Amino acid sequence: MTTPPTGRLPALLRRARRIALPLAVAASLVPVGAAQAHDTSGSTLVRTDNGWVRGAATAEGRQFLGIPYAEAPTGSLRWRAPKPSADWAGVRDATRYGAYCAQNTYWAPGFEQQRITEDCLDVNVYTPPTGRHSAAKRPVMVWIHGGGNVGGTARDIVPDAFARRTGSVVVTLNYRLGALGFLTLPGAGGNFALLDQQQALRWVRANIGAFGGDPGRVTLAGESAGGSAVCNQLASPASGGLYRAAIIQSGTFGNCAGTPREQAVASSLAFAAGLGCTEPATAADCLRAKSAKEVLDAQASAGRSWGYTIGTPQLPVQPADAFASGRSSRVPVMNGATSKEGLVFAYDSFDRWGNPLTAEAYPAALSAAFGPEAGARALARYPLSAYERPSYAYGTAFGDRLFACPALAVDPLLAKRGKVYAFEFADRTSPLFASLPQNTDFDFGATHAAELNYLFKPYGIAAPFNAEQRALADQMTEYWGSFIHGTPPRARGQQAMPEHGSRPGQVLQLRTASAGGNVSTGTLSRQHQCDLWNAAR
Structure with missing residues (x-):
């Protein structure tokens, strides 16, 4: 279970x-x-x-x-x-x-x-x-x-x-x-x-x-x-x-x-009580009498996820x-993630506020994010010597823990009820997502939501692609489009997106030609330190 x-x-x-x-x-x-x-x-x-x-x-x-x-x-x-x-x-x-x-x-x-x-x-x-x-x-x-x-x-x-x-x-x-x-x-x-x-x-x-x-x-x-x-x-x-x-x-x-x-009801009743609706039996009707602004203001100070x-x-x-x-x-x-999901979260936690993560503060940041035991193990797996900035090390660990490893873990579960095709977007040269600051030297790379540039126009803005990136966007559109049309995801002249039932553990990495192009790999679990994060769940 x-x-x-x-x-x-x-x-x-x-x-x-x-x-x-x-x-x-x-x-x-x-x-x-x-x-x-x-x-x-x-x-x-x-x-x-x-x-x-x-x-x-x-x-x-x-x-x-x-x-x-x-x-x-x-x-x-x-x-x-x-x-x-x-x-x-x-x-x-x-x-x-x-x-x-x-x-x-x-x-x-x-x-x-x-x-x-x-x-x-x-x-x-x-x-x-x-x-x-x-x-x-x-x-x-x-x-x-x-x-x-x-x-x-x-x-x-x-x-x-x-x-x-x-x-x-x-x-x-x-x-x-x-x-x-x-x-x-x-x-x-x-x-x-x-x-x-x-x-x-x-x-x-x-x-x-x-x-x-x-x-x-x-x-x-x-x-x-x-x-x-x-x-x-x-x-x-x-x-x-x-x-x-x-x-x-x-x-x-x-x-x-x-x-x-049971837990959801308890936290919901606590939220209602914060707005003066303290009786469980009448909490819903009491909250219906509140304005949307009152609900949103209470939500802003609740400090909880939804x-x-x-x-x-x-x-x-x-x-x-x-x-x-x-x-x-x-x-x-089709199930997948990006290769550097966590970099934007690291930026938002530290650099965006003019307070970049320092080497001295790095161990405490890992401990605060993952707990003392997992944080200590992450310190050894993500040594600062391997990264240009402490924020990059922290962001890599954060993305592996929250996105990359869960995607790989869910693939075999999904495969028990039908075909599942696995991908990872890995263009480290990806243009910045439209809402990210354009004047920073922070290297976001293939971070959270970066792949949306290659499929759609976020905020109605077409990404400023070079020739290689445009080719990758064309290929990704073909992969997604063929799947929508009812066939296995494929693109002309490219490797097929692997299906877990016939190729367990294989994932199609989506990359520009100069970075090796689209390639099926079975090493992502090791690359993302999933043995560490799976043990920490």
């Missing part, structure tokens, strides 16, 4: 989720062209189950933004399962994004102010050019954004070019965040973020055909907290049949483990146990 996270792991997750937020924050609106009734790339007027929407034609195809899939979860609907969207009259404008889901401020662009809007449960749909005579339905990818379960939005990545190049329809979705999405209260249930994602998938099943997508060929995908959501959806009985494949990017931290219900609750109808057992016992969706999965 897989044990839930230790007392120290939530602290690591809080740190990871804090920095994951700016790596998934929204950018300003991407300009869209004026809606056109007739266009060779397909009609911008589409009938959904709830009414007509008018999107926009772009250079990449079509986009339909801010379409509601559920009613606003406010008032009596707060901390309840999402209610399907009501119908509307006339034609709904779908050329602008909807609201951010309620969330607190952060230092990254787009998060300069607290967002208190709860009417945010909507989707964005991107389609490639269809041509006048194209009748074939296209495969669909549904993307769940990251942001540490406390921030981010469906507009964080713009996948229009990805949709065109892969010949797929891409849907991005919003879901409730923080306390509004993850509290578990007596009489109210929990896992509202998970339920939102499932409602969005049901919307896709009912409506995507009108946009040219095939509801029978849906791939569920996400990165960071979004990847963790995918991991949990695989283990949720309620999501069965809503998708045919899944992609997890940097999302298996803690082996995807959630919080046991995740899914285990021992509920949505998640009866820990995801790893569901995988190991075969009690999970039997669909093919």
